[in-house]
Amino acid sequence: MQYTGVLKKMNTELLDTVQYYLDMNTDFINVNQLLNKTIEMSFVTYECLSCGLEKEIYRQGFCRSCFFETPSAGDWIMRPELSKAHLGEEDRDLEYEKKVQLQPHIVYLANSSNVKVGVTRKTQVPTRWIDQGAHEAIEIVEVPNRYLAGITEVALKEHVADKTNWRKMLKNDIEDEDLTKWQERLKSFIPEEAKEYFIENNKETEIKFPVEQYPEKPKSLNIKKEGSYTGKLVGIKGQYFIFEDNTVFNVRANEGLVVNIKVKS
Structure with a gap:
């Protein structure tokens, strides 16, 4: 073949x-x-x-x-806190940016090489976790736009990692963590604008790779x-x-x- x-x-x-x-x-x-x-x-x-x-x-x-021209490669893709569609401000293409940014987003914790915080559109759960090689993950906040998710991630990464060590992830050099305890530990660091969107009594998703x-x-x-x-x-x-x-x-x-x-x- x-x-x-x-x-x-x-x-x-x-x-x-x-x-x-x-x-x-x-x-x-x-x-x-x-x-x-x-x-x-x-x-x-x-x-x-x-x-x-x-x-x-x-x-x-x-x-x-x-x-440098396509709207799907704007800086807000990698740095969601830079999103401005909720203000009606255009980066490269406001119609596209509204479509992507003004929809439910999830701030999550995933354990791939270590526990890390991340952001994804709700429609991309659990795809985003799989792409990062996470063997367990949990949603901690669900907000109505990308900006709120971004500022929440910025606040939380002062207290937890936001990067995956790809070598450690591939070697499966990992430890199981109680992500519900991590969620509670980080709750107080969520920005005021996003506190009402905290997800109570959530459960971990476990992922097995081939x-x-x-x-x-x-x-x-x-x-x-x-x-x-x-x-x-x-x-x-x-x-x-x-x-x-x-x-x-x-x-x-x-x-x-x-x-x-x-x-x-």
Whole structure:
């Protein structure tokens, strides 16, 4: 079997074990079915996820010009506290920004490499947790817009991490935490504007990933530099492929790259 297409973040489905799907333009692959198979992956070219042109990818799957122009790459994406649609103020495209920012958002705690705070649209729960490789997570605040979620995250990250250690996450070097206790511990640090949106008596969500062998010393694959790679797929966690020789490949970090994937055995 052979597939060629532009890489995009894998789609996921939370079942007893997370199911992963790769949309390769004309093919839709259940990546779980490739476990324990040898895969040859090679870099072909680029395709910007915004304009669709064959231009070198700059960041987040976009070419340089699209990254600085498309509304889906505004600063408020990475820094939700900069959201201004609730004030009627435009960043790049007010209609788009209202559509995304003025909807329910969740501030959550997730445990991937450590307990961290994060923000996502309500419609992206539990997708966001899966993408971060969290084995447990809990919603702590549900607010009506992205700005309130952003200022809550800023306040809470003074008391808890807001980043994931990807190597520790992939090695499964983790400890179970009681996230309900963390939620109560952080409650008093929530900004006044968001206190009324605190979620009482919530429960953790547990997530199991399809991994048969965790890497002892993860080494990241740069498919553009290497050109091609062949290895046995032994796991999928977060947005990473995990191979038997400790090589790992971050699908999301390589969005916009056109690759050829050949399943050899």
